[in-house]
Amino acid sequence: MYQENVSKKILTYKKQCTLLLFLLLITTSVSAKKLKLRTCTLSDGQVVLMDKACPVNSQVGTYKKPAKKAQTQNKRHWHQQSATEAPKKQSKINRQTSNSRSKHNSELSINLNTLLASVKAPSSWYVQSFSVPKGDAITVSPKRLIRPNSLKTGATIKRFANTVKNFKKPAFSVAIDMFHQIRFDENIELTESEFIAHSKFKVFNVHYQKKRQRQHTLKIVVQFYVDEDNDDLYVVQFQAPKTHWSRLNPIKNQLFTHINL
Numbered sequence: 001m002y003q004e005n006v007s008k009k010i011l012t013y014k015k016q017c018t019l020l021l022f023l024l025l026i027t028t029s030v031s032a033k034k035l036k037l038r039t040c041t042l043s044d045g046q047v048v049l050m051d052k053a054c055p056v057n058s059q060v061g062t063y064k065k066p067a068k069k070a071q072t073q074n075k076r077h078w079h080q081q082s083a084t085e086a087p088k089k090q091s092k093i094n095r096q097t098s099n100s101r102s103k104h105n106s107e108l109s110i111n112l113n114t115l116l117a118s119v120k121a122p123s124s125w126y127v128q129s130f131s132v133p134k135g136d137a138i139t140v141s142p143k144r145l146i147r148p149n150s151l152k153t154g155a156t157i158k159r160f161a162n163t164v165k166n167f168k169k170p171a172f173s174v175a176i177d178m179f180h181q182i183r184f185d186e187n188i189e190l191t192e193s194e195f196i197a198h199s200k201f202k203v204f205n206v207h208y209q210k211k212r213q214r215q216h217t218l219k220i221v222v223q224f225y226v227d228e229d230n231d232d233l234y235v236v237q238f239q240a241p242k243t244h245w246s247r248l249n250p251i252k253n254q255l256f257t258h259i260n261l
Contacts, residue, residue, distance in 0.1 A: 104162040104231045110260065112136055115157055118260035122251060125154065134167065135160040140255060152218075153240045153248065155255050160233040171233040172202060175224040178235065179206060182222065187211050201225040201234075201261065209242065216241035221252065225261050234261055 039061040040054035054060045112129060119127050121140045130137045130148045139145055141154030148156055163171045182188055183206075192207035205223040212218065219242045225234040236259060238252040 102162055102164040102231055103229070104164065106161070108227075108230045109161045109232050110159070110234070112138070112159060114260055115159065118258055119157075120254050120258040121155075132158060151239070153244070155236065155238045155252070157259065158235040158237075160235070162231055163233055164231045170228065171226045171231050172228055174233050175204075175226050175235075178222075178224070179204075182206055182208060185210075196223075198225070201227055216243055218242065219245045221256075223256065236261070 041059040041061065042055065116127065116129060116138055119138065119140055121127055122142075125140055125142050126144045128139050128141075128145060130139065132148060136159055137148045138157040139148050139151055139154065140156075141151050143153075145151055160166065160171070160174065163169055163174045167174050169177070183190060187210055189209045189211075190206060191209060194205060196203040196205065203223065203225050205221060207219075207221050210218045210220060218239050220237065220239040222235060222237045225236070227233070236256060238255060240248045240252075
Protein backbone atom coordinates (compact mmCIF):
# COMPACT_ATOMS: atom_id res chain seq x y z
CA MET A 1 0.00 0.00 0.00
CA TYR A 2 2.77 2.36 0.91
CA GLN A 3 4.65 1.62 -2.35
CA GLU A 4 1.52 2.35 -4.41
CA ASN A 5 1.16 5.80 -2.80
CA VAL A 6 4.81 6.56 -3.47
CA SER A 7 4.42 5.47 -7.09
CA LYS A 8 1.37 7.71 -7.56
CA LYS A 9 3.21 10.72 -6.10
CA ILE A 10 6.21 10.15 -8.38
CA LEU A 11 3.92 9.89 -11.42
CA THR A 12 2.10 13.10 -10.43
CA TYR A 13 5.40 14.93 -9.98
CA LYS A 14 6.61 13.79 -13.44
CA LYS A 15 3.38 15.04 -15.04
CA GLN A 16 3.82 18.43 -13.35
CA CYS A 17 7.43 18.73 -14.53
CA THR A 18 6.42 17.77 -18.08
CA LEU A 19 3.65 20.41 -18.10
CA LEU A 20 6.00 23.11 -16.72
CA LEU A 21 8.63 22.30 -19.36
CA PHE A 22 5.97 22.52 -22.10
CA LEU A 23 4.78 25.91 -20.90
CA LEU A 24 8.36 27.17 -20.70
CA LEU A 25 9.04 26.13 -24.30
CA ILE A 26 5.89 27.85 -25.54
CA THR A 27 6.77 31.07 -23.69
CA THR A 28 10.32 31.05 -25.07
CA SER A 29 9.14 30.54 -28.64
CA VAL A 30 6.59 33.34 -28.38
CA SER A 31 9.11 35.79 -26.92
CA ALA A 32 11.64 34.84 -29.57
CA LYS A 33 9.14 35.52 -32.32
CA LYS A 34 10.01 38.66 -34.27
CA LEU A 35 7.73 41.59 -33.47
CA LYS A 36 5.98 42.88 -36.58
CA LEU A 37 5.19 46.60 -36.57
CA ARG A 38 2.76 48.38 -38.84
CA THR A 39 2.03 52.01 -39.58
CA CYS A 40 -1.70 52.64 -39.63
CA THR A 41 -3.14 55.76 -41.25
CA LEU A 42 -6.47 56.42 -39.55
CA SER A 43 -9.50 58.00 -41.21
CA ASP A 44 -8.66 61.41 -39.69
CA GLY A 45 -5.19 61.36 -41.23
CA GLN A 46 -3.31 60.51 -38.02
CA VAL A 47 -0.47 57.97 -38.43
CA VAL A 48 0.09 55.54 -35.55
CA LEU A 49 2.49 52.66 -34.99
CA MET A 50 0.88 49.31 -33.95
CA ASP A 51 2.05 45.76 -33.29
CA LYS A 52 -1.30 44.25 -34.31
CA ALA A 53 -3.76 44.53 -37.15
CA CYS A 54 -4.78 48.05 -38.09
CA PRO A 55 -8.32 49.18 -37.27
CA VAL A 56 -11.04 48.97 -39.89
CA ASN A 57 -11.19 51.85 -42.44
CA SER A 58 -7.47 52.59 -42.09
CA GLN A 59 -4.57 52.25 -44.49
CA VAL A 60 -1.79 49.81 -43.67
CA GLY A 61 1.86 50.52 -44.30
CA THR A 62 5.13 48.82 -43.41
CA TYR A 63 7.29 50.18 -40.64
CA LYS A 64 10.78 51.35 -41.50
CA LYS A 65 13.43 52.34 -39.03
CA PRO A 66 14.46 55.96 -39.46
CA ALA A 67 17.83 56.37 -41.12
CA LYS A 68 20.64 57.76 -39.01
CA LYS A 69 21.48 61.38 -39.78
CA ALA A 70 24.84 61.80 -41.42
CA GLN A 71 27.22 63.96 -39.44
CA THR A 72 28.12 66.75 -41.82
CA GLN A 73 29.96 68.91 -39.29
CA ASN A 74 33.32 67.83 -38.01
CA LYS A 75 33.88 68.94 -34.44
CA ARG A 76 37.36 70.34 -33.99
CA HIS A 77 39.26 71.42 -30.94
CA TRP A 78 40.62 74.92 -30.61
CA HIS A 79 44.13 73.83 -31.57
CA GLN A 80 42.83 72.21 -34.80
CA GLN A 81 41.31 75.38 -36.25
CA SER A 82 42.69 76.65 -39.50
CA ALA A 83 44.76 79.78 -39.70
CA THR A 84 41.99 81.60 -41.60
CA GLU A 85 39.52 81.25 -38.72
CA ALA A 86 41.71 82.81 -36.05
CA PRO A 87 41.81 86.38 -37.45
CA LYS A 88 37.98 86.48 -37.58
CA LYS A 89 37.67 85.79 -33.86
CA GLN A 90 40.52 88.13 -33.09
CA SER A 91 38.91 90.96 -35.07
CA LYS A 92 35.64 90.42 -33.17
CA ILE A 93 37.49 90.75 -29.87
CA ASN A 94 39.18 93.91 -31.12
CA ARG A 95 35.82 95.41 -32.12
CA GLN A 96 34.36 94.66 -28.68
CA THR A 97 37.37 96.25 -27.00
CA SER A 98 37.16 99.37 -29.15
CA ASN A 99 33.40 99.72 -28.57
CA SER A 100 33.77 99.50 -24.78
CA ARG A 101 36.75 101.88 -24.61
CA SER A 102 35.92 104.74 -22.24
CA LYS A 103 36.23 108.41 -23.24
CA HIS A 104 36.11 109.44 -19.59
CA ASN A 105 38.30 112.23 -18.24
CA SER A 106 38.37 112.28 -14.43
CA GLU A 107 39.24 115.99 -14.40
CA LEU A 108 35.90 116.79 -16.04
CA SER A 109 33.87 114.96 -13.38
CA ILE A 110 32.25 116.98 -10.60
CA ASN A 111 34.10 116.43 -7.35
CA LEU A 112 32.16 114.94 -4.44
CA ASN A 113 33.33 117.73 -2.13
CA THR A 114 31.99 120.28 -4.62
CA LEU A 115 28.60 118.59 -4.52
CA LEU A 116 28.70 118.52 -0.69
CA ALA A 117 29.46 122.22 -0.55
CA SER A 118 26.49 123.04 -2.76
CA VAL A 119 23.92 121.23 -0.61
CA LYS A 120 21.45 123.68 0.98
CA ALA A 121 19.58 121.87 3.73
CA PRO A 122 17.86 122.90 6.99
CA SER A 123 20.37 123.50 9.77
CA SER A 124 18.92 120.67 11.85
CA TRP A 125 19.36 118.10 9.06
CA TYR A 126 22.38 115.80 8.65
CA VAL A 127 24.50 115.85 5.49
CA GLN A 128 26.61 112.67 5.10
CA SER A 129 28.70 111.00 2.41
CA PHE A 130 28.87 107.26 1.66
CA SER A 131 30.40 104.80 -0.77
CA VAL A 132 27.88 102.86 -2.86
CA PRO A 133 28.45 100.08 -5.42
CA LYS A 134 30.25 101.58 -8.46
CA GLY A 135 29.92 105.11 -7.11
CA ASP A 136 29.49 107.39 -4.10
CA ALA A 137 26.56 109.18 -2.47
CA ILE A 138 25.48 112.12 -0.32
CA THR A 139 22.46 111.87 1.97
CA VAL A 140 20.46 114.76 3.45
CA SER A 141 18.11 113.71 6.21
CA PRO A 142 16.56 114.89 9.50
CA LYS A 143 18.07 111.75 11.10
CA ARG A 144 21.66 110.50 11.12
CA LEU A 145 21.98 107.42 8.91
CA ILE A 146 24.13 104.32 9.22
CA ARG A 147 23.75 103.49 5.52
CA PRO A 148 22.16 105.42 2.64
CA ASN A 149 19.48 102.79 1.97
CA SER A 150 17.91 103.46 5.39
CA LEU A 151 16.82 106.96 4.35
CA LYS A 152 13.03 107.47 4.61
CA THR A 153 12.70 111.25 4.47
CA GLY A 154 15.19 113.49 2.68
CA ALA A 155 17.46 113.44 -0.34
CA THR A 156 20.14 111.24 -1.89
CA ILE A 157 22.67 112.46 -4.46
CA LYS A 158 24.52 109.62 -6.18
CA ARG A 159 27.50 109.99 -8.49
CA PHE A 160 28.52 107.24 -10.94
CA ALA A 161 31.69 108.26 -12.76
CA ASN A 162 33.01 106.47 -15.87
CA THR A 163 29.98 104.23 -16.47
CA VAL A 164 31.56 102.54 -19.48
CA LYS A 165 34.30 101.15 -17.25
CA ASN A 166 32.14 100.31 -14.22
CA PHE A 167 28.81 99.32 -15.85
CA LYS A 168 30.05 98.42 -19.37
CA LYS A 169 27.42 100.90 -20.65
CA PRO A 170 27.21 104.59 -21.55
CA ALA A 171 25.75 106.89 -18.89
CA PHE A 172 22.39 107.32 -20.65
CA SER A 173 21.88 103.54 -20.89
CA VAL A 174 22.58 103.17 -17.17
CA ALA A 175 20.03 105.92 -16.43
CA ILE A 176 17.42 104.18 -18.58
CA ASP A 177 18.07 100.89 -16.76
CA MET A 178 17.45 102.62 -13.42
CA PHE A 179 14.29 104.19 -14.82
CA HIS A 180 13.02 100.76 -15.91
CA GLN A 181 13.66 99.34 -12.44
CA ILE A 182 11.24 101.97 -11.14
CA ARG A 183 8.78 101.60 -13.99
CA PHE A 184 8.33 97.83 -13.69
CA ASP A 185 8.09 97.66 -9.88
CA GLU A 186 4.60 96.41 -9.02
CA ASN A 187 4.53 98.48 -5.80
CA ILE A 188 5.18 101.72 -7.68
CA GLU A 189 2.71 104.06 -9.34
CA LEU A 190 4.23 106.52 -11.85
CA THR A 191 2.60 109.95 -11.78
CA GLU A 192 4.81 112.06 -14.04
CA SER A 193 7.98 111.99 -16.15
CA GLU A 194 9.62 114.73 -18.20
CA PHE A 195 12.81 115.96 -19.88
CA ILE A 196 14.34 119.21 -18.60
CA ALA A 197 16.53 121.60 -20.60
CA HIS A 198 20.09 121.92 -19.29
CA SER A 199 23.24 123.57 -20.62
CA LYS A 200 25.57 120.64 -19.86
CA PHE A 201 23.60 117.48 -19.09
CA LYS A 202 20.77 115.50 -20.59
CA VAL A 203 18.24 115.68 -17.74
CA PHE A 204 14.99 113.82 -17.18
CA ASN A 205 13.01 112.93 -14.07
CA VAL A 206 10.30 110.59 -12.85
CA HIS A 207 7.71 111.24 -10.13
CA TYR A 208 6.11 108.24 -8.45
CA GLN A 209 4.45 106.85 -5.34
CA LYS A 210 5.58 103.70 -3.58
CA LYS A 211 3.21 101.69 -1.41
CA ARG A 212 4.69 100.04 1.67
CA GLN A 213 3.03 97.43 3.85
CA ARG A 214 1.77 98.81 7.19
CA GLN A 215 3.55 102.12 6.52
CA HIS A 216 2.75 105.44 4.88
CA THR A 217 2.93 105.66 1.10
CA LEU A 218 6.14 107.37 -0.03
CA LYS A 219 6.17 110.13 -2.62
CA ILE A 220 9.44 110.26 -4.58
CA VAL A 221 11.09 112.36 -7.29
CA VAL A 222 14.22 111.08 -9.07
CA GLN A 223 16.14 113.33 -11.45
CA PHE A 224 18.85 111.93 -13.74
CA TYR A 225 21.74 114.13 -14.94
CA VAL A 226 23.55 112.39 -17.82
CA ASP A 227 26.96 113.60 -19.00
CA GLU A 228 27.17 111.80 -22.35
CA ASP A 229 30.52 113.38 -23.27
CA ASN A 230 32.30 112.11 -20.14
CA ASP A 231 30.30 108.96 -19.32
CA ASP A 232 29.18 110.29 -15.91
CA LEU A 233 25.77 109.95 -14.28
CA TYR A 234 24.39 111.91 -11.32
CA VAL A 235 21.10 110.88 -9.71
CA VAL A 236 19.27 113.23 -7.32
CA GLN A 237 16.35 111.77 -5.38
CA PHE A 238 14.00 113.29 -2.81
CA GLN A 239 11.42 111.30 -0.89
CA ALA A 240 8.96 111.80 1.95
CA PRO A 241 5.72 110.26 3.24
CA LYS A 242 2.80 111.38 1.12
CA THR A 243 1.07 112.85 4.18
CA HIS A 244 4.06 115.21 4.80
CA TRP A 245 4.86 116.03 1.16
CA SER A 246 3.28 119.49 1.03
CA ARG A 247 5.21 120.54 4.15
CA LEU A 248 8.57 119.20 2.88
CA ASN A 249 8.20 120.20 -0.79
CA PRO A 250 9.97 123.60 -0.26
CA ILE A 251 13.03 121.75 1.09
CA LYS A 252 12.99 119.53 -1.99
CA ASN A 253 12.87 122.57 -4.28
CA GLN A 254 15.76 124.19 -2.41
CA LEU A 255 17.93 121.08 -2.71
CA PHE A 256 17.21 120.58 -6.41
CA THR A 257 17.80 124.26 -7.21
CA HIS A 258 21.12 124.78 -5.43
CA ILE A 259 22.87 121.47 -6.09
CA ASN A 260 25.92 122.13 -8.27
CA LEU A 261 24.88 120.21 -11.38
